[in-house]
Amino acid sequence: MEFNTPVTIALSKGRIYKQSLPLLEYAGIVPRDDPETSRKLILETSQRNVKLVIIRATDVPTYVQYGAADLGVAGKDVLLEHGGGGLYEPLDLRIARCRMMVAGVPGANLEADRLRVATKYVRTAQSYFAAQGKQVEIIKLYGSMELAPLVGLADLIVDLVESGNTLKANGLVPLQHICDISSRLIVNKAAWKMKHLVVSGLLEAFREAAQSS
Amino acid sequence: MQNERWLLPEGIDEILPPRAWELEQLRRDLLDLFHSWGYEFVIPPFVEFLESLLTGTGGDLDLQTFKLTDQVSGRLMGVRADIAPQAARIDAHRLREDTPSRLCYLGTVLHTRSDGFAGSRSPLQIGAELYGHGGVESDLEILRLMIQTLDLVGVRGVSLDLGHVGIFRSLAGQAGLDSSQESALFDALQRKAVPEIEELVAAWRLTPEQALMFEALAELNGDDALAQAGERLLAAGDDVHQALAYLRRVADGLREWMPEVPVHFDLAELRGYHFHTGTVFAAFVPDIGKEIARGGRYDGIGRAFGRARPATGFSADLKILMQAGSAGERDRDPAPKILAPWSEEPSLQHRVMELRGQGMRVIPALPGQHGAAREMGCDHELRWINGKWQLTPV
Numbered sequence: 229m230e231f232n233t234p235v236t237i238a239l240s241k242g243r244i245y246k247q248s249l250p251l252l253e254y255a256g257i258v259p260r261d262d263p264e265t266s267r268k269l270i271l272e273t274s275q276r277n278v279k280l281v282i283i284r285a286t287d288v289p290t291y292v293q294y295g296a297a298d299l300g301v302a303g304k305d306v307l308l309e310h311g312g313g314g315l316y317e318p319l320d321l322r323i324a325r326c327r328m329m330v331a332g333v334p335g336a337n338l339e340a341d342r343l344r345v346a347t348k349y350v351r352t353a354q355s356y357f358a359a360q361g362k363q364v365e366i367i368k369l370y371g372s373m374e375l376a377p378l379v380g381l382a383d384l385i386v387d388l389v390e391s392g393n394t395l396k397a398n399g400l401v402p403l404q405h406i407c408d409i410s411s412r413l414i415v416n417k418a419a420w421k422m423k424h425l426v427v428s429g430l431l432e433a434f435r436e437a438a439q440s441s
Numbered sequence: 442m443q444n445e446r447w448l449l450p451e452g453i454d455e456i457l458p459p460r461a462w463e464l465e466q467l468r469r470d471l472l473d474l475f476h477s478w479g480y481e482f483v484i485p486p487f488v489e490f491l492e493s494l495l496t497g498t499g500g501d502l503d504l505q506t507f508k509l510t511d512q513v514s515g516r517l518m519g520v521r522a523d524i525a526p527q528a529a530r531i532d533a534h535r536l537r538e539d540t541p542s543r544l545c546y547l548g549t550v551l552h553t554r555s556d557g558f559a560g561s562r563s564p565l566q567i568g569a570e571l572y573g574h575g576g577v578e579s580d581l582e583i584l585r586l587m588i589q590t591l592d593l594v595g596v597r598g599v600s601l602d603l604g605h606v607g608i609f610r611s612l613a614g615q616a617g618l619d620s621s622q623e624s625a626l627f628d629a630l631q632r633k634a635v636p637e638i639e640e641l642v643a644a645w646r647l648t649p650e651q652a653l654m655f656e657a658l659a660e661l662n663g664d665d666a667l668a669q670a671g672e673r674l675l676a677a678g679d680d681v682h683q684a685l686a687y688l689r690r691v692a693d694g695l696r697e698w699m700p701e702v703p704v705h706f707d708l709a710e711l712r713g714y715h716f717h718t719g720t721v722f723a724a725f726v727p728d729i730g731k732e733i734a735r736g737g738r739y740d741g742i743g744r745a746f747g748r749a750r751p752a753t754g755f756s757a758d759l760k761i762l763m764q765a766g767s768a769g770e771r772d773r774d775p776a777p778k779i780l781a782p783w784s785e786e787p788s789l790q791h792r793v794m795e796l797r798g799q800g801m802r803v804i805p806a807l808p809g810q811h812g813a814a815r816e817m818g819c820d821h822e823l824r825w826i827n828g829k830w831q832l833t834p835v
Binding site: 296415 | 731
């Protein structure tokens with residue numbers, strides 16, 4: 229496809245970047261640098277008009293919402309926390325898949341009053357327990373959630389589970405499935421309208437690539 | 442932390458020289474424009490009783506409105522978050538005309554949370570509303586006025602986004618969605634979250650025909666959306682096809698009046714859904730991530746005030762317009778700034794008044810003051826030369 233207008237795509241390092249590469253390549257976009265070795269935050273690509281910005285996963289919706297990037301790839305977990313306002317999320321890329329789970333020590337009492345729940349995903353946890361009619365205390369943590377039930381900081385945790393190995397290594401078990409998570413293509417509203425040809429072309433290419441993989 | 446008493450609340454800003462004066466010039470020019478189109482200027486109050494402020498506007502505006510208690514009546518008052526409903530109240534209750542009425546307004550509104558690009562919670566809202574006509578022609582008049590407003594402000598490269606809230610509303614009615622289902626689907630549509638829409642329609646066991654139409658809605662956008670819509674929404678009721686026909690007529694009108702403005706259709710764009718009843722539109726420019734002006738049709742809002750009238754209008758934040766446009770920077774031929782010496786001499790006073798009368802700015806140097814003409818930003822000085830007070834360049 230042709231890129232007759234400049235387009236900026238926001239990605240986060242690691243799993244999402246790696247699994248986005250085949251999709252980008254399908255659309256004819258190959259980065260000129262590797263973010264794992266380069267310290268550059270803006271990557272040039274084989275397409276003169278296409279740039280990639282490499283940022284933290286939780287910042288991707290913010291960059292796209294404010295138009296600092298036209299498109300981005302963000303996990304549904306991040307979008308649920310962000311709220312998704314001001315963005316379009318038209319396509320499930322089916323990459324970086326995992327599950328949002330409630331976990332705890334085996335046999336944890338899920339019916340106790342005012343459970344303390346440690347999580348990075350405050351909004352998701354709150355709305356999940358609220359939908360069940362349960363009032364819980366949320367403890368916001370930034371990482372290593374698995375530790376919280378072991379040291380008595382929380383009764384349960386809400387976290388992403390991929391293989392379950394981290395839980396197992398710490399003597400925890402998944403208890404309830406909240407939702408499936410995968411990465412979405414997100415698009416800035418103004419870019420959708422002002423650069424419609426390029427955006428819809430990319431959307432179509434990613435759709436095909438996601439379906440064939 | 443050192444003294445932070447100078448800090449303003451988040452999202453509350455002030456405008457300093459020379460921007461403030463540029464903004465004032467722009468304000469005058471825009472009101473002159475509206476005046477020349479026959480739009481009467483109204484100045485609604487900054488606070489009102491909450492019930493009249495929020496009538497018929499839905500929950501979004503309620504959340505955006507700061508509330509306070511009136512100590513005189515004990516009733517709840519709101520600081521306006523949008524002037525358009527106030528203008529509708531004025532049209533319905535105060536003016537009571539049967540002829541179409543055209544109103545324009547400009548004033549600060551206050552939002553509890555910023556939804557804006559720059560994070561402002563105190564936009565300077567400017568807008569124009571047309572009451573008493575329920576057809577394509579009045580929508581077109583408002584659209585043309587919006588485009589001319591943007592042109593006057595010096596905004597270049599505008600493109601229009603056009604939609605119709607009646608399409609989704611009719612489809613939801615036809616599918617028999619309850620209000621919580623409607624709002625869940627509305628939320629997903631706003632984000633064009635096709636995967637979520639598929640999940641929702643599958644969970645509600647809609648007929649395949651209806652499910653396909655909701656999914657189509659998220660995809661019906663672009664230049665050719667209207668052309669495709671007839672086919673993809675074929676199974677929809679008459680209301681939907683009337684709405685599509687209405688949009689086509691608006692688009693034809695735009696092409697005729699303003700062929701240079703690109704028009705983008707988006708049938709899932711439902712901004713102001715709880716408030717609007719027909720066409721909705723917005724103006725976008727390159728490099729700004731959100732719309733810079735917006736509007737649409739909102740028939741029947743006056744019902745609660747005793748008189749339902751068709752209504753359409755647009756509004757924008759003048760501060761954002763000034764950022765987006767070049768008008769603020771254009772050379773407005775600034776009047777010379779002149780420093781006059783301090784003297785009670787009548788001939789000097791006379792000369793100063795004469796120069797001010799000619800539109801020049803004259804500042805008297807105060808006795809013992811700090812700084813001379815250059816430091817005061819003056820480009821001329823008044824000097825007594827050859828028996829006359831004469832202007833000399835600094």
